[in-house]
Every structure is written in C-alpha cells, then in structure tokens.
Amino acid sequence: MRKSLLAGSAVAIAMSLISNVPSAQGQAAFDRRDFSGVWRISKAAGPPWLPTSNRQFAGEMTLQPWAQQHCKEVGCARATNSSGEPVGDAYYQAKDPVLFRCAPYGFPRIMLEGDYMEIFETRKQDRMFMRFYRNNHEREIWLDGRGHPEDPQRPWSGHSIGRWDGNTLVVDTVGITGGQDGKYKWLDGAGFPHSDDLHVTERISRPDRTTLQIDFVFDDPRAYRTPIRSTVLYRLIEDPEVLANTGPSVEYTRCEDRVYAEGEGEVWPFVGSEYDYTPQFPRAGTAIYEGGE
Amino acid sequence: MGKCLALVFAMLVGLSVGSIPAESQRYDARDFSGYWSLRQAAGPPWAPNRNTQFTREMPQLQPWAQEHCKRVGCGRGVDSANNPFGNAYLQGEDPALVRCAPRGFPRILLNGGIMEIIPIPKRLFVRFYLNNEKREIWLDGRQHPEEAQRPWTGHSIGTWDGNTLVVDTVGLNGGQDGQFKWLDHAGHPHSDDLLVIERIQRTDADTLDFSLTFEDPKTFTAPVRGRVVYQRHTDEAARLISGPSVEYVRCEDQIYADQEADAWPFFSGEYPKPQFPPAGPPQQ
Numbered sequence: 001m002r003k004s005l006l007a008g009s010a011v012a013i014a015m016s017l018i019s020n021v022p023s024a025q026g027q028a029a030f031d032r033r034d035f036s037g038v039w040r041i042s043k044a045a046g047p048p049w050l051p052t053s054n055r056q057f058a059g060e061m062t063l064q065p066w067a068q069q070h071c072k073e074v075g076c077a078r079a080t081n082s083s084g085e086p087v088g089d090a091y092y093q094a095k096d097p098v099l100f101r102c103a104p105y106g107f108p109r110i111m112l113e114g115d116y117m118e119i120f121e122t123r124k125q126d127r128m129f130m131r132f133y134r135n136n137h138e139r140e141i142w143l144d145g146r147g148h149p150e151d152p153q154r155p156w157s158g159h160s161i162g163r164w165d166g167n168t169l170v171v172d173t174v175g176i177t178g179g180q181d182g183k184y185k186w187l188d189g190a191g192f193p194h195s196d197d198l199h200v201t202e203r204i205s206r207p208d209r210t211t212l213q214i215d216f217v218f219d220d221p222r223a224y225r226t227p228i229r230s231t232v233l234y235r236l237i238e239d240p241e242v243l244a245n246t247g248p249s250v251e252y253t254r255c256e257d258r259v260y261a262e263g264e265g266e267v268w269p270f271v272g273s274e275y276d277y278t279p280q281f282p283r284a285g286t287a288i289y290e291g292g293e
Numbered sequence: 294m295g296k297c298l299a300l301v302f303a304m305l306v307g308l309s310v311g312s313i314p315a316e317s318q319r320y321d322a323r324d325f326s327g328y329w330s331l332r333q334a335a336g337p338p339w340a341p342n343r344n345t346q347f348t349r350e351m352p353q354l355q356p357w358a359q360e361h362c363k364r365v366g367c368g369r370g371v372d373s374a375n376n377p378f379g380n381a382y383l384q385g386e387d388p389a390l391v392r393c394a395p396r397g398f399p400r401i402l403l404n405g406g407i408m409e410i411i412p413i414p415k416r417l418f419v420r421f422y423l424n425n426e427k428r429e430i431w432l433d434g435r436q437h438p439e440e441a442q443r444p445w446t447g448h449s450i451g452t453w454d455g456n457t458l459v460v461d462t463v464g465l466n467g468g469q470d471g472q473f474k475w476l477d478h479a480g481h482p483h484s485d486d487l488l489v490i491e492r493i494q495r496t497d498a499d500t501l502d503f504s505l506t507f508e509d510p511k512t513f514t515a516p517v518r519g520r521v522v523y524q525r526h527t528d529e530a531a532r533l534i535s536g537p538s539v540e541y542v543r544c545e546d547q548i549y550a551d552q553e554a555d556a557w558p559f560f561s562g563e564y565p566k567p568q569f570p571p572a573g574p575p576q577q
Contacts, residue, residue, distance in 0.1 A: 153540060
C-alpha cells in the first residue's frame, strides 16, 4: 500500500514536472515550451475605450516632460479619450516615421503591428526567431546563455537574450538606439516615444495550445517616470489557406510604392509640399498621456 | 607473450583510432547549416570586379534584353580587350541603389555578404547580411503554388539527389523585365518566366558549391549556366561586425534624411557622374 502510494506520488510529481500537458478538455497534448507556429494578436493591448486598441501597449503612461512635448507634436494615441472626445491622431498628422520615412517598425512596435508572426527555433535550440509578415521583419532571441555585447548593432530591434524560468521564457532586450527619442522610431503605433535606454523584459508563455501570452515591462526612466506593463495575447493560426496567403512566407516589400514610383510626388510625399491628408481629428490638447486617465 | 602482443596490438589500435582527422574534415554532406561567404569569383576573368555575374561568358541575349543592356551598360569595368565599357552601377541605373529596391534572388548570392543557412521545420532558412535579405527553401515535398507571392526572391522547393540539393525557383516577377530588378550585378535583365535551378553540394567541410542554371527563353537565347562557390566562415569577430545578426537597414540614409536631395538622389539629379561611357555589347 505504501509502496504504491509512493509510486503514485512519484508518478504524479514527474507528470507535473514535464512540460507536456494533456488538456482537461481532451484537446491534443502540447509542449508548453514549444512556441513554434504562426500567431496573431488576439487581445487588444491598449485601453478598452480606444477604437483601435491594438495601437499601444498600455493605457497608463507617465511621460517625462520632453516625451509629453513629443506627444503634443505628433498627437499620441488615437481617436478619442475616455470622455469620447477626439484626441490627436498621429497617423493622420503625417508624423509616423514608418509611413513617411519608410522606417522599420522595429521592436517592440512590431509586436503590435507585425500582423502574422512565425516563431521557430534552430535545431540546436540556441536561438529563437520571430518572423513577421509586415516588412518581413524578424528578430532573434539568443538562448545559448550569452550576455549582451558592448555594441549590439541592432538599433531597430535591439539585442535579445532569453532564459527559461520553468515554462516561461524570460527575454531581455537592450540596444534599441535607432529612434533618436521618437523622431524615427516609436514605442508603439500610437506615437509614444522611447529613449536609447529602453530596456524591455518579456515573459513569454503558452497557457493553452492556441494561446501565446507575453507580459511586457518597458523600463525607460528617461522617457517614462514609471515602468510600463502590458499583457498581449496571441492566438495560433492553423488555417492552411491563411498560412499560404498571408503568413511571413509571403514576401512583403517595404515601401514598395517607392520602388516602383515614377514621379517624385509618389516617392517622397514627406518632403514635397503637396502632402495633403486632412486629419480627421484636431491636434491633441489635453490628452490621455498626461497621466490622468 | 600473448598478453604482451595483445597489449601492443591494443595500443596500436588505440593510437590509430586516436589520430582522428581534424574536426573540420568530418562533416555531414547534407548539413548546409552555418555561416558562409563568397569565395570564388563568378564573372569573366578579365573583369576587374569579378563578382558581378554568375557566368564567365556574357549571356546571349534576346533583342529586347540587348537593348536593355545597351541602355544600362551591362558588365563592369573593362572588356576582354581591356577597354572600358559600360558600368551599370556608376551610370545610375542600378534599381537596388537608386530605387532602394531589394536585390532579390538570385542576385543576392553574388554580394549578400555573410550568408547564414539555418535548418528550420520543413525548410532551409537562408539569411544574408546585405539588406537583411532572406530566402527559404521548402524541403517538405510541396509543389509551387499557383501564385507564389514572392516577387523578389521567388518560391523555392528542394529535393535531395544523393548529397546534392536540387532547388527549383519560380515566381520571380518583381522586376518587370529588368526595370526594377536585375539577374546579377552586371545589369542583365530577366523576365517573369525565369526558372532558376540550383544544384548545391557541400563538397568538403568548408565548401558549398552552387551550380546554377537560368532558364528564361524570353530573355536568353539558351539556358545560362553559372556557378558560385562559398567558403565556410569561421571568424566570430567578423560575424559580430557584418554577419546577418547585425541589423542592416536598407537605404538608411533615406530614413534619416531631412532634405529631398539626401533622400532621393535619383530625382535630384545629383547622382555621381559615370566614369565610363555608355556600353555597347562587349566586343568578344
């Protein structure tokens, strides 16, 4: 009796330690440490009252003065504030460097706007790659125990190192120096800036077979008085039609219209004076970014 | 005595087993993974900058392609008589330079910088330093789709023939007959019908040999056969400076530009003057 109890306990303990999880609902077993597959954002990242709330990571941002100034200029955030009043729309105010300078999205913005994201590891499991449909952007996460180099030379994506904490991959990213305080690169799609000192920590887990969860912490005291926390959920894409036509294996050529352009006005609206998008919203005045909402 | 002999014999066997060949001489001929850089020049021997094309000879071109080559000045540097002739790069016609267009496949094989090959599920994933360009070769037995949706790098499928990987690539329709994309550095065009067949072999531990056949009857009067040879790249320090893990942002000067002339020299008219007169076809 004691022996079988012990044996049973041993088996139970062993089962809880292995990463394979037979689901209670009878779904196929899956490996919690296997993030491979194609994923797409499922849960809105921004405040619930924003119409297009996948544009930013968090609702509460406590900006330093220069960052507030930046946000007044570009019109951070989109559409309306919590009172339903229109606030600045950075996209329509012709300030988005991705749109008007053909700049890369970079990290972490690509995590919100990359569309389909494919994750795979090298066979030796010393690196994990994330490939995105948008701009064919990719980032690599080193899993071989290395530290950050002196000069990572990855100004748009940063240098990422990861280590396992149980079934959670903890990723540390530094070296994101391409943006020059928001002039050429944004933290997110809403226009919020970041400094060269931005330090991003991600805790990546797979709570069930079709869900990937990333808990972000953005630590940038030069730009934000307190760290920004955000949880983003992605769902697994399995439809072969979708994978064939829109995944990262489909080629996306950044700023393709410029490649094929004949006339100057098509190529570089930024510097021509003929750019005439009419913003749908007035420039931001009291905006959510002043920490009040 | 018997025991002594046995001991000596064992020692001899041990010694012979112990003299294992250097690690680099042992390799899996079907394992292409790792870092590689271009070793062997592909172009004609008399061209000063010999990595401009895949073939030693100039391809035989259909009439429209000859016209294209007259215009852009196909070839680089000098002809076989050592006379300067067309330098497409310096004549401001290179779409990769003046339109910020991707180089695409197969051109990226000529000057992509350090190339990294990574086996991933169902595929070989190939990354290049230059422009962070990449391609993938499907190894799971699939066929080409109706519409490849990969105008610059094409859709590639590979099958093993012994230890040779035979890769078939179609769908290269981003170039519009040489206007936005070239087959090589020298300026040769290709049509949307281009079919590229590569036979890739790891002929020794440090060598990756690509035999290429370019079939494009709309452009070439006969299939064009070329070759590039890659050397295994072992310099970790160099990879930190110029490997594919270093971020290369295509046309970065355009991103940071404040003035139109910096952003788009193509239209500003200030593009550097060519060093050579426009080319006729080479005098061979």
